[in-house]
Amino acid sequence: MPLLSLAIWLPILAGVLLLAFGRDDRAPAVRWAALIASIASFLVTVPVVTGFDNTTAAMQFVERHAWIGRFNVWYQLGVDGISLWFVPLTAFITVIVVVSAWQVITERVNQYMGAFLILSGLLIGVFCALDGLLFYVFFEATLIPMYLIIGVWGGPRRVYAAFKFFLYTLAGSLLMLVALIYLYYKSGGSFDILVWHRLPLPIDAQVLLFFAFFFAFAVKVPMWPVHTWLPDAHVEAPTGGSVVLAAIMLKLGAYGFIRFSLPIAPDASHRWAWLMIALSLIAVVYIGLVAMVQRDMKKLVAYSSIAHMGFVTLGFFTFNPLATTGGLVQMIAHGFVSGAMFLCIGVLYDRVHSREISAYGGVVNTMPRFAALAVFFAMANVGLPGTAGFVGEWMVILGTVKLNFWIAAIAASTLIWGAAYTLWMVKRVYFGAPANDDVRGLVDVDRREFAMLGVLAVIVIAMGVYPKPVTDSMQVSVAELLRHVAQPKLAP
Amino acid sequence: MNWLAVTPIIVLLVLAGVVALADLWVRDPARLLTYNLTQGSLGIVGVLQLWFFSEGMTHYAMQRMVVADPMSHLLGLFATLAMMVTLVYARPYAASRDILRGELFTLSMFSLLGILVMIGANNFLTVYLGLELMSLSLYALVAMRRDDIAATEAAMKYFVLGALASGFLLYGLSMMYGATGSLELSEVYKAIGTGQINKAVLILGTVFIVAGLAFKLGAVPFHMWVPDVYQGAPTAMTLLVGGAPKLAAFAISIRLLVESMSGLAVDWQQMLIVLSVASMLLGNLAAIAQTNIKRMLAYSTIAQVGFMLLGLVPGVVSGNTVSAGNAYSSAMFYVVTDVLTTLGTFGVIMLISRAGHEAEMIDDFRGLARRSPWFAGVMAVFMFSLAGIPPTVGFYAKFAVLQALVTTNVAGLIWLAVAAVLLSLLGAYYYLRVVKVMYFDEPVDIHPVVGGLDVRVLLSLNGAAVLLLGILPGGLMQLCAQAVVRMFAT
Numbered sequence: 001m002p003l004l005s006l007a008i009w010l011p012i013l014a015g016v017l018l019l020a021f022g023r024d025d026r027a028p029a030v031r032w033a034a035l036i037a038s039i040a041s042f043l044v045t046v047p048v049v050t051g052f053d054n055t056t057a058a059m060q061f062v063e064r065h066a067w068i069g070r071f072n073v074w075y076q077l078g079v080d081g082i083s084l085w086f087v088p089l090t091a092f093i094t095v096i097v098v099v100s101a102w103q104v105i106t107e108r109v110n111q112y113m114g115a116f117l118i119l120s121g122l123l124i125g126v127f128c129a130l131d132g133l134l135f136y137v138f139f140e141a142t143l144i145p146m147y148l149i150i151g152v153w154g155g156p157r158r159v160y161a162a163f164k165f166f167l168y169t170l171a172g173s174l175l176m177l178v179a180l181i182y183l184y185y186k187s188g189g190s191f192d193i194l195v196w197h198r199l200p201l202p203i204d205a206q207v208l209l210f211f212a213f214f215f216a217f218a219v220k221v222p223m224w225p226v227h228t229w230l231p232d233a234h235v236e237a238p239t240g241g242s243v244v245l246a247a248i249m250l251k252l253g254a255y256g257f258i259r260f261s262l263p264i265a266p267d268a269s270h271r272w273a274w275l276m277i278a279l280s281l282i283a284v285v286y287i288g289l290v291a292m293v294q295r296d297m298k299k300l301v302a303y304s305s306i307a308h309m310g311f312v313t314l315g316f317f318t319f320n321p322l323a324t325t326g327g328l329v330q331m332i333a334h335g336f337v338s339g340a341m342f343l344c345i346g347v348l349y350d351r352v353h354s355r356e357i358s359a360y361g362g363v364v365n366t367m368p369r370f371a372a373l374a375v376f377f378a379m380a381n382v383g384l385p386g387t388a389g390f391v392g393e394w395m396v397i398l399g400t401v402k403l404n405f406w407i408a409a410i411a412a413s414t415l416i417w418g419a420a421y422t423l424w425m426v427k428r429v430y431f432g433a434p435a436n437d438d439v440r441g442l443v444d445v446d447r448r449e450f451a452m453l454g455v456l457a458v459i460v461i462a463m464g465v466y467p468k469p470v471t472d473s474m475q476v477s478v479a480e481l482l483r484h485v486a487q488p489k490l491a492p
Numbered sequence: 493m494n495w496l497a498v499t500p501i502i503v504l505l506v507l508a509g510v511v512a513l514a515d516l517w518v519r520d521p522a523r524l525l526t527y528n529l530t531q532g533s534l535g536i537v538g539v540l541q542l543w544f545f546s547e548g549m550t551h552y553a554m555q556r557m558v559v560a561d562p563m564s565h566l567l568g569l570f571a572t573l574a575m576m577v578t579l580v581y582a583r584p585y586a587a588s589r590d591i592l593r594g595e596l597f598t599l600s601m602f603s604l605l606g607i608l609v610m611i612g613a614n615n616f617l618t619v620y621l622g623l624e625l626m627s628l629s630l631y632a633l634v635a636m637r638r639d640d641i642a643a644t645e646a647a648m649k650y651f652v653l654g655a656l657a658s659g660f661l662l663y664g665l666s667m668m669y670g671a672t673g674s675l676e677l678s679e680v681y682k683a684i685g686t687g688q689i690n691k692a693v694l695i696l697g698t699v700f701i702v703a704g705l706a707f708k709l710g711a712v713p714f715h716m717w718v719p720d721v722y723q724g725a726p727t728a729m730t731l732l733v734g735g736a737p738k739l740a741a742f743a744i745s746i747r748l749l750v751e752s753m754s755g756l757a758v759d760w761q762q763m764l765i766v767l768s769v770a771s772m773l774l775g776n777l778a779a780i781a782q783t784n785i786k787r788m789l790a791y792s793t794i795a796q797v798g799f800m801l802l803g804l805v806p807g808v809v810s811g812n813t814v815s816a817g818n819a820y821s822s823a824m825f826y827v828v829t830d831v832l833t834t835l836g837t838f839g840v841i842m843l844i845s846r847a848g849h850e851a852e853m854i855d856d857f858r859g860l861a862r863r864s865p866w867f868a869g870v871m872a873v874f875m876f877s878l879a880g881i882p883p884t885v886g887f888y889a890k891f892a893v894l895q896a897l898v899t900t901n902v903a904g905l906i907w908l909a910v911a912a913v914l915l916s917l918l919g920a921y922y923y924l925r926v927v928k929v930m931y932f933d934e935p936v937d938i939h940p941v942v943g944g945l946d947v948r949v950l951l952s953l954n955g956a957a958v959l960l961l962g963i964l965p966g967g968l969m970q971l972c973a974q975a976v977v978r979m980f981a982t
Binding site: 019 | 861865869876881882883887888891894895898899901906909910913914916917920921924927928931932964965966969970973
């Protein structure tokens with residue numbers, strides 16, 4: 001069975017059908033249809049994880065069909081230990097997003113659900129594509145639904161945020177398109193990413209390619225100083241949009257680094273690793289400090305996402321198996337934790353219609369069950385041992401110590417910054433006496449919201465306590481990647 | 493003499509005459525008979541083109557004045573289809589504006605005749621004859637709404653500047669004739685190849701020919717007529733000017749520059765680079781400032797033409813023509829898909845327009861996603877395609893041209909590709925703005941969108957084609973490549 005194709009096209013098809021046939025006067029049916037479609041799409045990805053062979057670094061579940069014969073482009077899919085977990089993660093987050101929108105979105109429900117289902121399929125396509133052009137098509141196509149999601153269902157400055165999001169990311173990826181075509185030429189007419197991995201290239205070509213990829217992926221991650229679109233996009237996007245943005249879309253950039261930059265231009269990657277490490281550390285420290293002074297909860301979590309993604313890029317560019325695996329684990333953990341954080345903000349926003357920290361205070365008094373979950377996710381965001389947030393950060397720090405103690409020390413300072421901005425927000429929002437009538441009138445989470453947050457909490461604990469299944473499946477692929485990256489592949 | 497080769501042209505000429513005569517007896521204000529006869533005739537011509545294309549032969553006819561090769565059949569087929577689609581979109585629009593007269597159909601058929609003559613030209617004179625036949629029909633069509641000041645002004649501008657362009661082209665052609673002693677494309681090619689000809693005359697002739705072509709294509713700095721004509725002409729006529737004729741302009745560019753003057757490629761490629769970068773820069777920048785959607789699309793066309801011209805640049809690299817087939821077929825794919833998208837875009841504009849209301853301003857599209865989610869979606873597909881975002885066909889058009897540049901492995905051309913993508917980023921802004929207006933804004937006009945079944949079905953098909961060709965572009969790419977490769981084979 002072509003499982004990966006199914007995982008990509010099932011949600012897209014469902015989304016298109018919803019767009020074509022759904023109407024607002026049939027909103028309940030649309031919601032149920034979307035839920036069933038998203039759960040079915042998630043179930044399809046389960047056999048990919050259970051049937052995955054941990055002992056090989058080769059691509060698995062490979063599908064290969066001729067697509068554009070004239071340019072030797074193939075519809076080629078496959079997953080290895082690096083991309084495996086993003087497939088179920090994306091499908092799962094989509095289920096959560098559908099549930100989170102259940103009562104909140106009342107207008108153009110079919111378009112909202114359809115956009116997220118299509119987006120989910122496209123994102124899975126990015127992680128599975130083994131053909132450069134196919135990757136690019138999926139990578140770019142994700143912009144369209146996200147642009148519409150931010151612009152149609154977003155906040156007051158949604159138009160500005162939507163344009164900034166689209167044009168920023170497009171600017172980065174257009175250079176990547178030229179780089180992909182150049183690789184096509186250099187490899188003698190192939191768009192196969194695995195062929196590109198083996199392709200020897202002179203150092204100046206590698207450096208140019210490295211920077212073309214850098215602009216595309218650094219914008220997406222986002223890395224300092226091209227991160228400014230993210231806080232705007234997060235603040236204006238509807239809750240579901242923020243969740244997908246933080247949980248999945250940011251991962252596209254980091255995934256691009258590990259799938260393209262490192263193996264295709266390993267020598268340039270080594271030469272410019274200092275820049276990547278420096279930018280990552282700036283993200284960890286400086287953005288962490290920026291997060292601390294935010295008044296808007298969503299902005300705070302957005303900046304915290306940038307800081308956490310700094311850990312991922314740091315892990316990748318230390319060229320060390322522990323740190324690289326740690327970066328990957330961090331990507332997945334951050335997907336769950338940041339998604340949950342944004343959902344929590346959504347829960348509050350739906351009731352009070354404010355994201356300002358100062359509009360809250362003492363929420364724990366009126367919403368005890370919700371506050372327990374929210375504080376738990378905040379702890380996970382800080383990196384409390386026993387939660388998913390801890391595992392990745394710990395591995396990255398340990399790996400980095402081997403490279404350079406001081407880099408590791410600066411990176412480890414995130415435990416201070418992260419704790420400072422997260423816990424300070426928790427204190428101001430959740431603890432103390434109820435601050436105003438809005439808070440006094442709050443109603444605790446209903447069963448739908450509790451279930452949605454509860455499932456995420458269980459996963460966050462499970463990953464924190466027993467991350468072995470995840471790390472095991474990555475190990476061989478990461479080792480193979482680093483072995484490949486360690487060897488120079490310069491061409492005269 | 494091979495009559496078979498010119499069958500589609502002769503059939504079209506005869507049928508156009510029949511339609512013109514038959515219309516004299518039509519009393520019906522809806523002109524249903526004329527319309528059906530026209531579409532039927534175009535259908536016959538289209539089928540003939542398809543049949544000849546599938547045979548894949550090359551014939552010369554009329555003392556080698558006319559050539560019938562796969563490229564002429566393929567482009568002719570697309571031009572015929574484009575004309576049929578244009579007339580479907582135009583009919584209700586014209587009917588509600590009292591310009592649904594017999595001349596609309598007859599002149600459209602004659603302009604198509606001119607297009608087919610240009611596409612099949614193998615002689616300087618044939619090129620010129622076809623060009624004039626097409627242009628004169630179009631001038632009259634633009635002026636058809638004679639009590640409308642904007643339309644009349646547009647027609648005057650179009651005529652004066654168009655005549656100037658024809659003059660340039662004719663002057664250039666006459667220099668070529670003077671220098672090489674032949675009017676036939678392949679003879680001119682051979683004469684240039686001997687290297688015995690005075691280079692100064694050839695270069696001067698090239699300059700005038702390129703300027704004439706740039707005028708017809710609407711490339712900067714010969715673009716002045718485009719925004720005024722697009723905006724001033726009734727939308728149906730804008731589509732007649734901006735649709736099928738683009739294919740003809742592309743065809744004569746190939747016939748003149750490649751088939752007869754590829755010996756001078758080094759010179760005209762330099763000129764095209766300047767024209768193309770200037771077009772992309774000015775077109776994209778000026779489009780941002782527009783509030784009128786037709787004028788915006790005019791500047792967008794200028795930018796698109798600039799991008800298409802890039803495809804003609806890497807044909808001959810340091811005297812080597814290995815990449816020629818790749819380059820020219822990319823440009824051909826670009827122009828064909830651009831026409832497909834342009835048809836749909838103007839189709840939507842005409843659909844939104846009502847009697848007494850021209851949907852000309854971008855603001856007229858406010859909240860279209862609420863008034864008609866379906867056609868807002870269709871229009872969004874066209875906009876994303878023009879912006880070159882996958883998965884629409886516009887992306888592959890840009891991709892094809894970019895790969896033609898990059899695979900030459902000439903540093904200058906690779907940087908040209910980088911410049912082109914950065915300039916197309918500018919373009920993304922104003923296409924996105926149309927999507928923004930349709931989706932993010934509240935409607936001010938709450939009239940439901942109504943249209944005939946034929947228009948709605950065809951527009952939906954048009955949108956589906958842009959999307960489906962964006963998912964499976966291989967077939968059309970292959971057809972363009974075949975047509976161009978066969979052209980070189982003879």
